[in-house]
Amino acid sequence: MAHGRLRVATAQFAVSADIARNARAMREQMRQARDLGAELVHFSEACLSGYAGAEFNTWNGFDWARLRSETDGLRELARELKLWLCFGTAHRARGSDKPHNSLYLADPNGTLRRRYDKRFCTRGDLRYYTPGTRFAVETVNGIKLGMLICYDFRFPEIYRAYYKRGVRLMLHSFHQSRETPNALMREVAPAHIMSRAAENFMYVSANNTSKRYQWFASRIHTPDGAIAAIAPRNRRAIVACTVDLAMDATFYDAVTANIRRAMDGALHTGDVERPPRRQRRR
Numbered sequence: 001m002a003h004g005r006l007r008v009a010t011a012q013f014a015v016s017a018d019i020a021r022n023a024r025a026m027r028e029q030m031r032q033a034r035d036l037g038a039e040l041v042h043f044s045e046a047c048l049s050g051y052a053g054a055e056f057n058t059w060n061g062f063d064w065a066r067l068r069s070e071t072d073g074l075r076e077l078a079r080e081l082k083l084w085l086c087f088g089t090a091h092r093a094r095g096s097d098k099p100h101n102s103l104y105l106a107d108p109n110g111t112l113r114r115r116y117d118k119r120f121c122t123r124g125d126l127r128y129y130t131p132g133t134r135f136a137v138e139t140v141n142g143i144k145l146g147m148l149i150c151y152d153f154r155f156p157e158i159y160r161a162y163y164k165r166g167v168r169l170m171l172h173s174f175h176q177s178r179e180t181p182n183a184l185m186r187e188v189a190p191a192h193i194m195s196r197a198a199e200n201f202m203y204v205s206a207n208n209t210s211k212r213y214q215w216f217a218s219r220i221h222t223p224d225g226a227i228a229a230i231a232p233r234n235r236r237a238i239v240a241c242t243v244d245l246a247m248d249a250t251f252y253d254a255v256t257a258n259i260r261r262a263m264d265g266a267l268h269t270g271d272v273e274r275p276p277r278r279q280r281r282r
Helices: 019-035 064-081 150-154 156-164 183-199 245-250 256-263
Strands: 005-012 040-042 084-091 100-106 112-117 137-140 143-149 169-173 203-207 219-221 227-230 237-244
Touching: 005 019, 005 203, 005 219, 019 040, 019 064, 019 237, 064 084, 064 100, 084 169, 100 143, 100 169, 112 137, 112 143, 143 150, 143 156, 150 169, 150 183, 156 183, 156 256, 169 183, 183 203, 183 219, 203 237, 219 237, 227 237, 237 245
Parallel strands: 005 040, 040 084, 143 169, 169 203
Antiparallel strands: 005 237, 084 100, 100 112, 137 143, 203 219, 219 227
């Protein structure tokens, strides 16, 4: 397995419908990420565009020109700071009046290298967005990373599909915040994220908007599921962690020896004794 090393920062702020305001917060946190020694900074779902169905309820009158100009400005700052940049935005879908809910990945030259469109959209999402159909994988400093958005985390199959592609770092952007508390999801969401990291022996950078009633605070998990860095809840913050594949042997690993067997349909370990025909159960 090729070893790689990458300093990752994950950021949270209160996403709004104001594209320029969102961009200002992102620029500030990009500079903070650079100060933390980060080589890649990761932002939340719809952090630049705002999230349809939460911050606004129609695409009529949406300022696409402003979105383009602020996207270009962020790419230029990534080039200036020599940072990889991953952030959530809206991307116009071909042949539809509903855009994709997307993540863009720009390299330290400011070039857009990958786009991931949210595949698993909730019923609410489908009122505003067109689902995607493709994976997004990029290699940075010898580390294969993948991208996912929010509701995707409820489906372990999509993590397994990325595992098959050799992904060791997941950039998973969320917008899990509502105007009323959700006590159940405050327990379930962090548990799912931890499980996805541990069951796939994968680093996971999971961030969130820091709006009121945030379901979970942004965090980075190591491949054993442990939390390496976590932000305070409900306020703007940025945290960082070094992803180092040379450290794999230091993490508890109960899965990689048998993941492939399970994916191939062998849902047990070791050799199973086959009973005589007369003893077989119907």
